[in-house]
Amino acid sequence: MHPMMKPALRRGWRDLNTVQFGMAPAHAMVLGPVDTATGSFLPLLDGTRGLPLLREEARRTGLPDGHVDALVESLSGAGLLDDATGGGPGAEALRAKAAVMDRLRPDLASLSLVARGPGEPVRRLAARRSSRVQIRGAGRVGVVLASLLAGAGVGEVEVRDTGRVEPWDVAPGGLPADSVGERREEAARRAVRAAAPDRPPRRQRASRRTRHADLPFSLVILAPRDGVDVHAPDPFAAEPLIAGGTPHLYSGVAEGTGIVGPFVLPGDTGCAGCLDRGRAERDETWPRLVAQWRSGRPPRVQACDLALASAVAGVTAGHALAFLDGDTPSSAGARWEASVPRLDWHARPVWAHPACGCGAAEKGKEEHIPEDGAGHETMAERRPSENLSSTTHAARLSGTWRAHV
Template identity: 65%
Template structure:
């Protein structure tokens, strides 16, 4: 181990014996009392020395035996310590890829802030490289989500959509102007490849092709997450349960994101059998408003669905960024606030607020059997079992 004080947390002294790591209340830690000699020793925790050498340095500085080990345990317990050489073989391989690591350095720094154990950040970063996410929809929102995910180190990002790129699909981080007229999926996949920090791990090509979605693709890892970002805003505001039957059957987590009539929507993140799904949402709305299915049928078949829809570029970009951030948090083993809830913001005020999506007792997804509003722990959805 080569201990290093997390560089992403800025350091400041309240007084001669009290030091604060970090600025924001969410992640700041105040440590004290810290004597003068220990304060000077902290400068040696820069990742260039192993623990034995640090012990020798401490002896030369007159610090008592055992002081280094106790200090490292104290710093580690406070979530302030990282390991500059941690992460095992995969961590070492990523560090050797200088270009890729330089691209991912800000993401790695952010992960050190949000994790507590030494080397946990590099482990999460390397885990992203082996994950596969599918984005369904490649308009102003979906194409940008795919671009952000691959830029953040997700190794396999697949984009699914039909039709050709229209002038109004073009967006910073998404389809470029020169892609107008090209197939949407082809353009989006080219953007994904161009934004990838490094090539993903090579797939195992020795197995036969799968017969259905629920079976692993021999040329790609199993799906960890599907993000549904339809170009038709109605399909995210009132999603069609039939469109995700394959995901529910296979137990694949999926997240909705999009813009409908100048309102941005992120969520819900659906954990099949654990949180409210699209069908739960539909049943709940029909309970509150019996005319809802009739309205939905009219909106789905009316001329508005064939027109250019209201999708402000700033709002679309904000939705894409928030959805990608929630997706990354989930891939890193957390449950973001969109789990079983929808975040919405309407222009021009853009006041984000959450609306719960309760499991419905009559929905065949089974989430209602767990009890309305029951929280789902991270342990209930281990990522190594999220197969597509």
């Protein structure tokens, strides 16, 4: 192990014996008291030294035996320490690609804020390379979203759509202006390749007859260009995903409203069928309206504010990456919406419906999200007061996760 203080968190001394790690309230932590000798030793935890060398350095500076090991254990438990050589074989292979690693260092630093264990951030980053994501829709949202996921290290990002690129499909970070007139899928494929820091990993097939297209997707994102399909997603289109147990996420722009969600975990959270049935129960005219919207001729150019579409793509990418990294995004069982011009994001719950065949209602595990989407203030979590002192042979911390620092 080569201990390293997580570089994502800026360090500052509040006084002679209290150090603050991080600036923003979401991840900032205050430790104290920290004696002078221990504070002077912290810069040596930079990932260039293993534990044996750190113990020698500690003895030279007068720290007692066992102090380094206790310090490393305490800082690791607080989520402040990483391992510059950890993460397993996948992480080692990623570190061997210096140019790729340099592209992904900001993402690795961000992962270190949520992956607490030493070596866990780079392990999660390396695991993204084994993920396969399919995006259905190559419009202003879909291609920007695909580029974001590829740029964040997702191994394979496939974009599916029909037709050819129109001038109004062009977006910064998505389809370029010189792709107008080309097949949407081909143009999107080039955009994804340009955004990716590395080539997709080679797949080892179980047999020669196994086709690449038959390999399962880690996640499918439905980002249609038609606003009707965004506002009222068709439950039948997702039936194969439900039957196959494939997690999927809805995303797009309907008129002047951006929508992210629901994130569907088949059998666990509400799906498009649950959403449709719930709407029909609350509004008896809903099926009639949907039938008219679907049967009518759509406008040749639909409303899709560029800033709103980019925001939707970014939020969707964040929710997708949270899932791929092992967390449950807040769009599971909910739809996040924001409308121009204020872009005030709020959540609407998508309850599992007992009449839906997805089976989510039977488990009763859906999360209850307030109708108004109001957030809850984070309370500061106080930890027991302990001491980071060279006079004791155990380096202990006194920390507070603060809502405001």
